[in-house]
Amino acid sequence: MIEINQYIDKDLLPPGPQLPETYPELKLEPKKGTKYYYDKLMQGKKAGNCPNLNAMLAASAMGIGMGDGKGKGKTVKVRGKGGGQMEVQLPDHSTWEEFDNLDEATKKLINSQTAHILKEVSEQVQKSRGTVPSEMAEILERITKLEPPKFNWKGYLRRFVGGSIKTFTKMSKSKPNFRFLDNPGLKHKERRKILVAIDTSGSVSTNELKEFLGEINHISRTGTEVIIVQCDAAISNIGKFNPKEDFKVHGRGGTSFHPVTDYYDANFRKFNCLIYLTDGEASAPHKCRGPVLWVHSSKSNINEDLQGLKIKLN
Numbered sequence: 001m002i003e004i005n006q007y008i009d010k011d012l013l014p015p016g017p018q019l020p021e022t023y024p025e026l027k028l029e030p031k032k033g034t035k036y037y038y039d040k041l042m043q044g045k046k047a048g049n050c051p052n053l054n055a056m057l058a059a060s061a062m063g064i065g066m067g068d069g070k071g072k073g074k075t076v077k078v079r080g081k082g083g084g085q086m087e088v089q090l091p092d093h094s095t096w097e098e099f100d101n102l103d104e105a106t107k108k109l110i111n112s113q114t115a116h117i118l119k120e121v122s123e124q125v126q127k128s129r130g131t132v133p134s135e136m137a138e139i140l141e142r143i144t145k146l147e148p149p150k151f152n153w154k155g156y157l158r159r160f161v162g163g164s165i166k167t168f169t170k171m172s173k174s175k176p177n178f179r180f181l182d183n184p185g186l187k188h189k190e191r192r193k194i195l196v197a198i199d200t201s202g203s204v205s206t207n208e209l210k211e212f213l214g215e216i217n218h219i220s221r222t223g224t225e226v227i228i229v230q231c232d233a234a235i236s237n238i239g240k241f242n243p244k245e246d247f248k249v250h251g252r253g254g255t256s257f258h259p260v261t262d263y264y265d266a267n268f269r270k271f272n273c274l275i276y277l278t279d280g281e282a283s284a285p286h287k288c289r290g291p292v293l294w295v296h297s298s299k300s301n302i303n304e305d306l307q308g309l310k311i312k313l314n
Helices: 034-047 051-062 096-100 106-124 152-161 206-220 258-270
Strands: 001-002 073-077 084-090 138-139 166-176 184-191 193-199 225-231 237-239 246-251 274-278 290-294 309-312
Touching: 034 051, 073 237, 138 258, 152 206, 166 258, 193 206, 193 258, 206 225, 225 246, 237 246, 237 258, 258 274
Parallel strands: 001 073, 193 225, 193 274, 274 290, 290 309
Antiparallel strands: 073 084, 138 246, 166 184, 225 237
């Protein structure tokens, strides 16, 4: 039995996953990147002023190479400041020798089954529909060479959207001014304003985001004012689309369509329609008050449960 004489804030080591609040002395902020937490933990390790962190590091250090040479695990006893103790069982590798003695066919079968399970888990995580957003950001360089549009946006916006929200006046020398003959005339031009939502969840790949960005460029070229709302499990950014600037992607967490549809319902009089670019991997929201077009990426399957028009980019 090995005893770690490390006092901790609780009688026992904190169980379960280690969260920012597990180490209050470090004052860790939530939803930060891995580099931020690594740097903070290293600072705490050097300072030595975080009892929980010291206890975990000590237990981890004691666990290195703690076998008896026959595959049997060791037990570590941890003592808290209140006198309480707990025994931590280090990994028991007694079954490793049994695996080594298996025939090659059995080993290959186990490896194949393990790989299949890991693949399934990976796909489930990739397509997770969590409710906690991430704070990861990704920069997509602006598109200098546009590929042909994968959808007839000009025709669609003319038929589906119809009238415009704003009317602009522009001075034009080609149009005569009958009131002031020496001055240019006024040219009236209508302009649509649409809300384009981008699914920035972790299930949407970078290539799919680039595909979405190319289509947004074509939408803006139709003379339409495009307001971008980015959302994974929550809305992370809203702003006017500028094709001359790099595009910063916010999010990369879980997936939910409800934040955007709720925002659209509250502001639907400001926009001609909502165009939602997504892989479709989330539960369908309620029916919106205004027109909606669900645009699925070329690598996804159409979610038939979504209410409104649905297309897939080819």
